[in-house]
Amino acid sequence: MSEKLHISRMVRREMHSSRAVASAATAAAAAGLLLWMALETALSAAGQPAVIARPLDAGRWLAGTAGSAAPSALTAAGAGLGLAGLLFLMLAVAPGRRARHALGSGRAAVVADHEVIAAALSRAARRQAGLAPGQVSTTVGSRSVSVTIQPTSGIPVDAGAVKAAVDGELATYALRRRMRSSVRVTTKGVLGQ
Structure with a gap:
């Protein structure tokens, strides 16, 4: 590798922030959710009581909230999820320049x-x-x-x-x-x- 290319890579590494923390947090949250769903599904198949809630029961509850919850609560929950999605999108797309x-x-x-x-x-x-x-x-x-x-x-x-x-x-x-x-x-x- 040439010296100029090596210097250029070092400068870029110092001037741009790593995406490792955001990637690890997203992967940990997704893995935790999938592990919970797998555990609950296995417990449900074995006829054991749920740790938190069975996935089918949680899905039915979530589907039922649309008709029983206040519109302002649904709007707030949708806005919160939208902001979280926007945050993850910005973390993925933004250049991440340091000062x-x-x-x-x-x-x-x-x-x-x-x-x-x-x-x-x-x-x-x-x-x-x-x-x-x-x-x-x-x-x-x-x-x-x-x-x-x-x-x-x-x-x-x-x-x-x-x-x-x-x-x-x-x-x-x-x-x-x-x-x-x-x-x-x-x-x-x-x-x-």
Whole structure:
């Protein structure tokens, strides 16, 4: 296997979440239901009392609830089952991306969390604007970066220069996905520095 292919696989493994937990939970629930049905069927065939309920009795009860239950209860049960089905469908189809970005490196697989990138971009913005650590906050998404600055009261901040510093810092990471940045300077300043 080539080194680039190996690095690519490692990066993909780090950036996407595993479906193993959802698959194991679904398989365990299905296996439990099938084992219960097999046990109840075997007990019924042997003439023994049911552990919970015989499958035929449970089926008759379930069929009878449509005529005897309140429509709101049936609607709520249907909505609950629909949401559970939608959840399992989303787990199966969604890409499962983690909050991480792959950084460009020819020699190794380098992956950084959004929080790490946000901290580094906040530091670059603070240095450019000459602000204290609590005055800059950064949010990193999958394709965008948003920097919010609370300037010191009475001292203006050049948003263009801060944006250039943030873009320069982003360029040094050589991210595989192009990210757009935005800088917002709040109108409410803070006292002191």
